[in-house]
Amino acid sequence: MRFLRLEVQDMFAYRNCNRIDFAECTPEKNIVVVSGRNGAGKTSLLNAIKLLFLGTRSEVMRRIRVGDAPLNPKQFMLGVPGRWYGVFPYDERRDGALARVALYWEEGGASYSAERQFTLARGRNDFSERLLVARNGRFFGEEDAEARLETLLPNEVVPFFFFDGEQIQSLADADVGRESVEIERLLGLSFLNDIDRQLEVYVRERRRAGLPEMVRSRIIALEGEQKSEEARAESARRLRVALEEEIADIEAAKARAEEARNKLRSGLSEDERRKMEVRIANFSRQRESLAAEIASKLPVEAPFLTNLPLVDQAFRTIDDQLKSGAAAGLANRLHQNLPVGTITILHDLTPRVTLSAAQSQALKEGVTQLLTDMGVPADSFEHPLFASVAPALRQQLRDRFLTWQQGGRDTVAAHADLLRQMRALNSQQRQAQRELDEADVVSEESKRRFEQLSNEIDAAEGEIRRRLQEIVVHEQDESRASRAVAALADQIRAAYEEHADVLRENKAYVTSRAVRLALHAYRERRRAAIRSSVEDRLREKIAILLAPSQLIKSASLTDNFIMTYQDEEGEDVARQSISAGMRQLVAMAMLWALKEEANRPLPVMIDTPLGRIDRENRNLLMSDYFPEAGYPLVLLPTNTEFGEHGFDQLAPHISKRYEIQNQGGRTATIVEQPVTRVL
Numbered sequence: 001m002r003f004l005r006l007e008v009q010d011m012f013a014y015r016n017c018n019r020i021d022f023a024e025c026t027p028e029k030n031i032v033v034v035s036g037r038n039g040a041g042k043t044s045l046l047n048a049i050k051l052l053f054l055g056t057r058s059e060v061m062r063r064i065r066v067g068d069a070p071l072n073p074k075q076f077m078l079g080v081p082g083r084w085y086g087v088f089p090y091d092e093r094r095d096g097a098l099a100r101v102a103l104y105w106e107e108g109g110a111s112y113s114a115e116r117q118f119t120l121a122r123g124r125n126d127f128s129e130r131l132l133v134a135r136n137g138r139f140f141g142e143e144d145a146e147a148r149l150e151t152l153l154p155n156e157v158v159p160f161f162f163f164d165g166e167q168i169q170s171l172a173d174a175d176v177g178r179e180s181v182e183i184e185r186l187l188g189l190s191f192l193n194d195i196d197r198q199l200e201v202y203v204r205e206r207r208r209a210g211l212p213e214m215v216r217s218r219i220i221a222l223e224g225e226q227k228s229e230e231a232r233a234e235s236a237r238r239l240r241v242a243l244e245e246e247i248a249d250i251e252a253a254k255a256r257a258e259e260a261r262n263k264l265r266s267g268l269s270e271d272e273r274r275k276m277e278v279r280i281a282n283f284s285r286q287r288e289s290l291a292a293e294i295a296s297k298l299p300v301e302a303p304f305l306t307n308l309p310l311v312d313q314a315f316r317t318i319d320d321q322l323k324s325g326a327a328a329g330l331a332n333r334l335h336q337n338l339p340v341g342t343i344t345i346l347h348d349l350t351p352r353v354t355l356s357a358a359q360s361q362a363l364k365e366g367v368t369q370l371l372t373d374m375g376v377p378a379d380s381f382e383h384p385l386f387a388s389v390a391p392a393l394r395q396q397l398r399d400r401f402l403t404w405q406q407g408g409r410d411t412v413a414a415h416a417d418l419l420r421q422m423r424a425l426n427s428q429q430r431q432a433q434r435e436l437d438e439a440d441v442v443s444e445e446s447k448r449r450f451e452q453l454s455n456e457i458d459a460a461e462g463e464i465r466r467r468l469q470e471i472v473v474h475e476q477d478e479s480r481a482s483r484a485v486a487a488l489a490d491q492i493r494a495a496y497e498e499h500a501d502v503l504r505e506n507k508a509y510v511t512s513r514a515v516r517l518a519l520h521a522y523r524e525r526r527r528a529a530i531r532s533s534v535e536d537r538l539r540e541k542i543a544i545l546l547a548p549s550q551l552i553k554s555a556s557l558t559d560n561f562i563m564t565y566q567d568e569e570g571e572d573v574a575r576q577s578i579s580a581g582m583r584q585l586v587a588m589a590m591l592w593a594l595k596e597e598a599n600r601p602l603p604v605m606i607d608t609p610l611g612r613i614d615r616e617n618r619n620l621l622m623s624d625y626f627p628e629a630g631y632p633l634v635l636l637p638t639n640t641e642f643g644e645h646g647f648d649q650l651a652p653h654i655s656k657r658y659e660i661q662n663q664g665g666r667t668a669t670i671v672e673q674p675v676t677r678v679l
Contacts, residue, residue, distance in 0.1 A: 001601040003632060004104040010089055011051075011099045011118075012044035013668040020670060021656055022603065025632040029655040032634045034670065035642075036660030041668035042636040045660070046162055046607045048101045051087070052116045053149060053158050056129055060159075077118060077127045091666070093124045103603075110136050114149050153602055156182040160591060161604050161630075165584060165611040183561045186598050187530050192523040199516045206509040210502045219495050226488040233481035240474040243467045250467075254460035255580050261453040264446045276436045283429035290425065294418050334371055339364035530597065531557055537593035538563070544624050545585045545592075548616045552582065555589075563590060581613045588625060595629070604630025610641050622649045651675065 003025070009017040020032060036042050047061075054061045056073040063070040064084050071080065079086025088099055102115035115132045133145035140148055153161065160182070184190050204223070208216050343360050346353040355363065496503060503509060535557045546552050552573055554566045563586065565573040578586070595604070609626070610618050626633060632655070639659075642650070657675045662668040 001105055001107045003603055004106065006049060006603075006634075007100070007102045007104075008045065008048045008670075009100045010092065010097065011048050011087055011101060012085075013041045013089070013662060013666050014044065014048075015089060015092070015667050015669060018668075018670040020634065020658060021672075022632045025655045027631060029653055030631045030633050031626060031650060031653045032632050032656045032658070033637065033642075033647075033650070033654055034634060034658045034660060035637050035639050036662065036668075037639050039665050040660040040662040042607050042638075042660060043164070044668065045670075046164070046605055046636060049103070049605060050158055050162050052101045052103060052114065053153050054155055055116060055131065058155065073129075074126065078125070085666075087118060088120060088127070089666070093120055095120055095122070095124060097124075114145075114152070153600075154185050157186040160186055160594060161602050163591075163605075164607045165588075165609045183594065184527075186594060186600070187534070188598070189523070189527055189530065192519065192526070196516065196519055196523070199512065199519065203509065203512045203516055206506065206512050207496065207503065209509070210506050211499055215495060215499060219492055222488050222492050222495070226485055226492070229481045229484040229488065233478050233485065236474045236478035236481060240471050240478065243471050243474070247464055247467050250460050250463050252580070254457055254464075257453045257456045257460070261450055261457070264450050264453075273436070276432065280429060280432045280436065283425055283432060287422065287425045287429065290418065290422050294415070294422065331371075335368055338371065339367040342367055527559075531559065531561065534561070534593050534597050537596055538590055541589035541592045541625075542586065545589050545617065545620050546582070547620065549582065551577065552586065555586070581611070581617065584611050584613060585617055585621075588621070588629075592625060592629060601631060603632050603634060605634040605636065607636040608641070609635050609637055610646075618646065619649070622646055626650065627653045 059070040
């Protein structure tokens with residue numbers, strides 16, 4: 001497969017037809033550089049080619065801001081005032097206006113093209129979308145066109161080929177295997193899962209055949225409930241994963257804001273800054289020590305101590321129950337039955353004892369009074385909460401609530417004092433940090449910018465906390481649904497086991513189940529072999545890209561393709577100790593390994609390719625990764641990202657160089673430049 005060119009016409013900031021030529025790319029000269037200043041249109045170019053493969057149906061494509069819900073397709077294409085310009089150029093909108101992106105390539109002696117067109121309609125208030133895929137100039141039908149493009153690059157794996165260098169850290173950050181489905185699709189494992197799902201349906205149908213109708217209906221109902229719970233678990237998982245991805249994006253934006261804020265610091269001498277930082281560090285240590293003290297002293301009864309009026313009410317209720325003596329139910333039965341029963345016993349004696357009405361009444365009253373004197377009061381009331389609680393346990397509860405009632409206020413006061421100390425330390429630390437910031441930033445303009453960035457960082461931290469809370473809710477939903485699925489599976493299994501003799505005679509079920517088990521065994525062997533191969537490649541790439549690192553020297557993959565990292569001693573490295581730049585390098589090492597394993601000949605496009613990577617590791621990317629990363633590889637750096645030395649280092653591998661020229665920020669044009677020209 002040989003790619004020829006990419007065309008973008010009247011999309012985002014681009015005007016007219018802009019072309020990037022790949023025809024001159026060779027394995028040795030595989031790189032095309034498209035540079036431009038910030039805001040020129042590099043990300044728009046990346047989004048254009050992603051839109052070719054994903055279309056407007058993709059929610060990922062339509063999520064235009066971190067943390068926001070995706071726009072609907074019309075909003076995405078036409079824009080939302082104050083939020084999003086849209087895909088159609090704003091100043092050239094008219095009915096029939098055409099926006100398009102197209103990719104051309106050769107394969108097996110034939111010429112192919114894939115083009116996605118968008119046309120304005122209905123008074124510029126709507127649009128139509130069309131995908132055109134052609135072979136030797138003959139267009140496929142609509143369904144065949146989608147299938148052909150999906151074969152070329154499945155939607156799930158688009159992020160592995162077209163990505164922002166600073167936003168691929170989720171591969172390194174992931175600790176839940178959220179990319180495992182996409183990785184399996186990239187590596188050709190997903191077709192086995194598709195076959196397994198079809199076999200599962202057939203096996204289930206064969207398994208039910210021959211069972212009594214009542215049993216079959218019950219199993220079908222249980223399986224329906226199981227499917228519902230599985231869907232609930234999957235929905236919770238997807239929501240959790242989406243939030244995790246949003247957190248990764250927010251953290252990347254927060255890191256960029258912190259970096260920009262740090263660049264504004266220049267007013268203090270090193271000695272002055274060190275003294276103020278030591279002061280802030282002391283406050284931080286005091287806070288940590290106080291937090292540990294609060295945690296160690298906080299009693300498990302805290303929920304009760306924060307509701308002392310309820311404690312008083314509970315104590316009185318338990319005390320009243322104990323004062324009533326015997327259990328209320330027994331007491332009431334004794335008062336109701338013992339006096340009458342005593343008279344009956346006397347009447348049944350030999351010789352019979354016959355009492356007059358007055359004597360019987362006197363005996364009843366005497367027995368009742370005797371019971372009362374013995375601590376068995378009449379008309380006892382038993383609280384329903386204590387109906388099944390033994391008397392000894394009631395006494396223990398009373399003693400515990402008495403302790404809370406008598407000492408609770410003192411305990412609460414002591415902890416309130418500790419919390420007041422914590423608030424004071426927080427205030428002192430914030431004030432010290434504010435004094436450092438104000439002393440370290442000189443000009444008024446810098447101070448305003450510093451405050452703006454600080455507000456952005458605080459807002460990002462708040463968004464992260466909010467999403468972490470939402471993740472906990474979704475994790476709980478997922479866990480509950482998974483437990484329900486397991487419980488229903490046990491009920492289904494028990495229903496089948498009641499008719500095991502029928503199943504043994506069901507040849508179709510026995511055979512199809514054996515086929516499915518064989519498929520499972522094959523899938524696991526193939527998966528293990530591919531995982532091992534990717535792991536070997538990953539270690540090889542990490543040895544290259546992270547050679548200067550003293551922290552990460554190797555990596556491993558779990559069964560779900562989650563990366564773990566090891567140091568020189570083979571000990572695991574915590575993700576929290578890995579810098580943003582190093583996470584980007586680790587992610588690129590994984591992408592490199594996956595690309596080699598998948599052996600899928602497709603262009604790769606990287607926006608902001610060097611991101612937050614330091615100079616030493618940049619040189620390794622230039623010399624080792626970029627020449628192997630794609631054929632072709634399209635790099636979208638800023639006009640200062642490479643510098644003269646970096647461009648000279650890449651020059652032997654560059655086949656074409658372009659510059660995005662954009663006057664006013666909304667009329668971008670891709671202009672070819674001499675390869676030898678220094679960026």
